[in-house]
Structures are given as structure tokens and as C-alpha cells.
Amino acid sequence: MFSLDSVGFLITDFNLFYVLSEIANYIYILIILVFLTSFKLLDKDYFIFWAFYLATPLLVNYILFHPSYMGDQEAYVQGVNDFISEGFLSLSGFTSQVLGYQLKISTAILSFVPMVSYLSVTSIGFINKLMVLILLLFLSRKIDQKNLMYFFIVPSFILYSSVGLRDVLIMVSITLFLFSLVERRFLTSLFFALIVIFIKIQLGLGLLISWALMFIIRADISIIRLQIGALIAVAAAILLFGSYGELLNIYRYAFALEDCPGSYYFCTSVDPEALRINSGIGLIWLVISSVPLFLLKPLPWEISGIFQLLTFIEVCVMYYFFYVFVIKSKLYISNTFWIVVTSLAISTALLAVTSFNLGTLSRYRFELLWPYLMVIYFLYIKHESSKEPEAA
């Protein structure tokens, strides 16, 4: 309703217009929540909790930290408004950019989410909250709402769903993909895999391979098929390195520059040749050596500051719950579980070899782990419920 096109400016400071515009966004989302609760699509008992939960964007930017702390937010609010005013013309030339196109596609999708005001970074935060609400609605049909709440109150999830970035879009798309995959929905899963490919190729590739394993190789009916499929994937990664290696090296270089003290333009300490991966075997070796660090960073002796400590604790807690859901219920005997794990492994490998900056690494790792934890919990519930009649 209120965008750069109709109003003529974006709100870049904490002022009266910012407060009014974001309060209008919040009341709008609150009314949607009231509707969903009243129509019994959400449980009334948790209305107050969700009403507070959806208000968190008001407390993050300008209150917890200045929007420049996550400077990318400005690019997203500009991108959303560009798409609203220019439509698909704003996407022109995106195919010539290796990374910039992801932002354009993401902001184009975000701009389709109806909102009262698109004028500030917090408006994008409310778009994210609305997507979270839609995800909640979807998941509440499959998982008990009380248990769902625990997933939604993970601190990083609250943070990323309150700021104007695309992380929630990625997490929602991956979650919907994974649920469609394990429920064997051919087209829906392909649709969400393609969305992730366009907005975050590092995570989309793993999804596409798991989709092929499920629907083309039919690895769910035999573990032998899964093993053959995985072997083919590894062999293809080694043999076809020449066709994608250059792109992978560009990604490594870009993310290394992001972590460089001089940033993109004034960096002098990053040597592209030192980062270059020259062969498929070199890639496999790099994956093996970098994945453990990627999964655990920041290591206890590297921690400086409360945020890094919380990140470390949070990721350890998530691994613990992975362990609980997988090992204790013997979920590992399910072929579907291994298809899901294959896509998790591929995405982890790609992120591990392209992540350098700790903040970016933590963000990307979380947006990868959260949907997988969610779907593994869903498989765990299904697995447990299937055991109950036998026990009876």
C-alpha cells in the first residue's frame, strides 16, 4: 500500500513515520492472527504468545541494534520497492550477475507478500513474520502447536524473522520443500526446490539432488538405490568439476572478500589463486577438512562476545536434538531419512567451502539446520506413531 512508488521516499531513520508505519503493519498482522485463531486454524490458547511473537520486528531494528549492523537490509527494502514500482523490469540484467540476481529474485518474491507499508527495513521484517505465520499454519496441521512453539522460539529464528533479510524466505521454502518431499508431492517439492535454486543456489543443489533421489531413482524403496545414487552424485562432482568449478571458485572468492578487512574493493590480503580449487578430488578433500569446522564454529576458544557464545550454545542444542530424534527413535533405518540427510550433507558441503565470515557462516548454517531439524522431528513423530500400534 505505502511504497517508494506511492510515497516518494523510504524511511531510513527512527522517526514518527517509522513508528506509525510499523504499528500499522503490526496491527494488520495481528488482525490476520485474530482471523486465523477465530477460524480455529490456530489454537486459541496460544494467541497471546503469537501476538507478542509477531511484534518482535518492532524491538530489533533501532532498539536492539541499528539497521546498519545488518547492512544488507537496506538492499532488500530498496529491492522490494524497486520491484513494486518497476515490476519485472527491475529484474533486467539479473542473469549477468553471479550473486546479485539472488537478491533481485528474493526481493521480487517478498514484494508479493501483501503488507500495509514497505517503507522501512522493519517492514521487510513484518513480511518475514507473515511468512512465518503462513509456515506456522502449514505446520500446525502436521505437528502439535505446543511442540511447534519450541522450534519458533529458537533465538536465531526470532532474530532472522524480525529483520529485513531473505533468510526466512529461504527457511520457509526449504521447509515446505522437505515436507513435500517426505510426503511424496512431486510437483510441489519441485516448485520449492526451484525457488531455493534461484534465491540460494548453494542450498538449492542439495534439494534438487534429493528430489531426484526420491522421484527419479526412487531411493525410498531401496537403500541400494540410495547408495548407487549417492555414488553417482560423488562421481559426477569429481568428473564434471570443469563445468562448475569456475562458478564455485568465484563464490569462494566473493565470500573471502566479504571477510577481508578491506572488504570488496580495498582488500589486499586475499589471493584468488590461494583459494582456487583445481579439481574434483581437491573439492572432496576440502569438503572433508572444512565441514567439521563449519558445523561447530565459533569454537569455544575463538568465542569473543556474548552473541558468539549464544550462537555456539544454540547450535550445540540443535545438534543434541538431531541426536535425540535420529538415534533414540532409530530413525536411521528409514530410507526417506537418508534421502533428507543426503541433501543436508550436500548443502553443508557447499556452504562449508564457500563460507569465510563468521557472521555469514552462522546465518547460513542456521537457515540450513532449522528446516532439517523441523522435518526430522516430523519424521520422528511419524516414526514413533507408527511404532505405537505394534507396541499395543
Added chain:
Amino acid sequence: MISNFKNPTFIKGFKLFLSVFSESYRVIALSTFTGLIIGFLYSTTLTPLFSVTVVIAPNDMTSSQESSSTSDVIGALLGSRKYNFEGGKLDSFVQVMYSYPTAKILWDQGYDKIFFASSFNEDEGKYLMGEFSFSEKVNAWILGYDVNAANREIGPSNLRPIIRDNLTTKLPRTLDSGRVIMQTTDPAFAGKFIMDALLAADQSLKEEKVSYANSQIDFLNNKLLTVTDIDIRNVLNDSLKMQYMEIAFASSDLPYAIKIVEPPVTSSSIVSPNLEFIYNLFTLLGFLFPVGILFVRKLFNQNSS
């Protein structure tokens, strides 16, 4: 999900919410109108602002030390204007415009008197910040430091945020030119201020260039004293000539890093405040507030009944 729209709970809930409008339409209408009135009253307190715009472009006379291949790679990665070759020049220029040397030149041109006249302390003959605030005194007391140890003198560094806050730039991706814009109640002053800031930034770049070229000349002259090989001496002499040429360019009164494509132009009507936006926003809030409260109340009443 679609089946939900047909089930009795959904229809009942929907009718219940429609009843909010039928039962409380007076409250909603009154609140919406009140929102509009508040918006109107608020708009009367705002100052109308014109915009003054100057169009600039990179000056082709200057040589660039950037490697175009590097910027091509980064431009391909990020697709952002600031990594585009021409755009990079204007972005660098804008950074200089917001820097201390530019603020110092403007300060010396008399902008200290314009922006800080009320802070001039005649006893001490310099610009000083006002009295310490209560919170500053309390902070000093808690942390145990001498509040008077802080530097209270106002200098060119205090002019920097004023330049940054008042002069906004628009450097579109698709054009080689950019716009420097100021919103103001006094277009004549704004036009002069933008031009002075641009020329000061240009001057600052020139001084930097001359200083660098002079140090290069010193270095090359020292090298010439030690080198005997005629070919190397020729190369060094060519480099020396280049540096003298750079100094000649930078020492002239001509624009150096940028050229003014379009002198200050004042907008034909006010650009701020946007009355339509203000009235729409206040009216909408006037509508949403009671509707939100009534819906929540209805939900809980429905719950208890």
C-alpha cells in the same frame, strides 16, 4: 485448506467478524475520522521543503588507477553500481564530499558562521558546545571521570554530519551521471551550499593529487641521481613528465574529478511533506486501531462464551 472455507466454524467465525462492523460501525467511523483530523493537525506543524538538485558526472580528464578487470569481476559478482567503473568514480567522489578535508575547506569558507553562529563563545574566541546535559554529568559521576576533560570545541569535524545529513546523492545503476540533492526552505542557499560542497570536494581531491605527484617527483628525482643506464633514465624521465602533467591538471581552476552537467535546479513544487501519505497513514491507523481491538475483544468473548 479450501475445505475450511466451507466448514461451519469458518462461516460462523466470518459472520462473527462481520458483526463487529455492524455493531461498532460508529466507533470505527469516528476513530477513522479522528485519525484523519490528527493527521491534518499534524500536517499543519510541518515545514514545506523544496528540493534543489545538481547533476554531476565523472570528468574524463582524470586518469584512473583502478584496474578495470578487477572491477569487472566484482561487478559481475555483485551487480552493484558501486563496483561499476564510472559509478565507482562518483561513489569515491561522494565519499570525499562527506570527508573531513571537504568539511575543513567549507569551514574556512565561512560555513562555520552559518551553521554554528549560536555556539560562538566571545570570551574564548571559538565555537563551543553547550552546557553538559544532566545525563552526561550523571554518567561522569558514575564512571568517575572529569566531565570537563571532554573536547567541547566545535570544529570542521562537526560540519561533516551536517553535510552528510543535508546532501543526499542518487547514483542510478543505468546512468553515468549522478544527482546531489538537498531539501530546504531556502533554495538559493541550498544551491550555493551544494556547489560549494562539490567544489570543495574537488579541491580536496586536487590537493591530494598534487601532494601525491610531488612525492612521486621527489622519489623519481632521487632515483635519477643513482641510475646510470640510459634506458631506465628515459623511463624515469617519462614518469616525471607524467607527474608534472598531473600537477598541471590538478593546479588549474578547471573541475578535476567531476563536471557539473546541470547547475542547481529548484523543484517546481514542494517535495516534503507528502500530505497524501500523511492523511492516508493517519486515517488507516484510525481505522486499524479500533478494528484490531474490537476483533481481539470479540475473539476473547467468543472464547469465554
